[in-house]
Amino acid sequence: MDDKLHGDDTLSEVISENASQQQEETLEEMLSRHRKETNDLQNKETALKKAAAKGSKAEQKAKKKQVDEEVHRLSTKLKERQAEELASLGYNKSTDKQKGNLDNLVKAIAGVSVTTQPEQSKPSKSVKRREKRAQQEAAREQRIQEEQSQIVSDRMVEDEKLEKKLDPLGFIINEIKPDGHCLYRAVEDQLALHCGGASPYTFQELRQMVAAYMRKNVSEFLPFFLSENMVDGETQDSLAERFENYCREVESTAAWGGQLELGALTHCLKKPIMIFSGSFPDVEMGKEYKSGKGTGSSDSSIMLSYHRHAFGLGEHYNSVVPDSAQ
Template identity: 40%
Template sequence: MEEETPEEQLVKQQRKEKKDLQAKIQSMKNAVPKNDKKRRKQLTEEIVKLEADLSQKHEEEIGQLQSTPATNVKVEELVNGVETVEVEDREQEEVKQTRVSKAQKRREKKATQDKERESRIAEAEVENLQGVRHQEGVKLAQKLAQQQLQIKEISSDGHCMYRAIEDQLAQRSKAGLTMNVKRLRSQTAEFMRGHVDDFLPFLTNPNTGDMFTTEEFEKYCSEVELTAAWGGQLELRALTQVLQLPIEVIQADTPAIKIGEEYKSEQITLVYMRHAYGLGEHYNSVERLKEPANAEDS
């Protein structure tokens, strides 16, 4: 094995000292909290001094080395050039590895979340097929099919009962009777105010159980008129009088409710769904049953 020259020995020694110093500096940085600005400032000054002292020491060692000017150049290139490149390359590689590691962790986390979400959706779908919501839909479809009808979906926004009636009226627009949700609500509230004795006995304070006071009844009517408060049987009773039309409400597990049977006009048909939405009861409209596609024509 060829013996190392003094220049090579010096370069090896100085490389090791630089590596040791970098390790020491990193340890010092890790020991000081990032939010301790005063201590971080002192640390920066200490690091600068340590690096300057080591640099001066290396320069003095190179100067003391007995060699030709060419050798000095070679030593300086080895110490300051090659070593600097190696340090920079190593630091860049560490940064790159850190970035890749963080990106990989983000991808793995997202993949795990997506997998969990898909699993929850699949479980919900299975539960839905086996649960009351699905059974309710099947029963309603069977009942409606007997009248050659099917459900027509209405948005669930608090106005569903009024929107379902609006849709029913629009389907029979040839009769000349159309009303939008705002007008339906307004006329319902107006009718209830004008027939207090027909509605007040059925309204009680949920906290006390007592019948509504006059003020509470007026507040209730205002909510019917001006808010997205859900409608129920009281509002349907008022609407049969306003529209002078019979209203039929089809339900899954109980016989259909018929209101306003004294009117002989073509009835309005609604579907009441108890389990369709997590928020509670919901009304849909109906439409004529669509013929299934003929397999021979496909």
């Protein structure tokens, strides 16, 4: 494992592969490259963790520690360089221009020009939604740059808690690609495990099923949707439009899934879903579909792990499988 980690130049190239692009780079181009570099490192980490999940439990634990340490080192180095590059273009939290620079960062991520333009009329609702999503992405960029060491520390603590919880049950985590589809890919992995082969549904088909169920059962999901997306003075028509836009995002984008989507999944599949976490209490949904209750065709629970600090980019889900399945 030591030879694989330290002798493999591929992982180190994640940090340096785009160094030649730094000259004459705009802020938008730099942010795009930063996101690609971060995603490349995350994909490499996932691959290394899968490779480390072999051998005895003692060997797996040792390999996992090596992977965490190596990725921590590379991730810290990457974030430091990215922060320096952003500072070279004027984005520096220590200056009095932080707010203006952060506004520019938000606009750049949203695809809006950062050049000065004449004041225009009140922005439309679609522009407001786009700017809100851009603000969320900008906040993630800022957290990555300013809190990476703490995030990595929290991740290690979270992983240790999960391991202590799953090990006595004979379960381990099967790493899922962090591409925004992780919830649906994890469920797809679970369905394949239950079937002993290929899953009856792809992650994209699961997205479509969830969106269709939410549209059909609006009253069941609307209160929870409003609790997270409240807008003052909104009409019923505009609310219905926003909920439909949300369903379209679930159906056809890489929008992350959460509690609403988990609730829909358990009803679509008629299976209970168990979510293990190292940061929050475990949650079980769809208990009515357990053996002897409801009309479910199977009482095999879908088992997922929820990670608050997996990559520093937001929520992440993995598939929880029996140790013997690896």
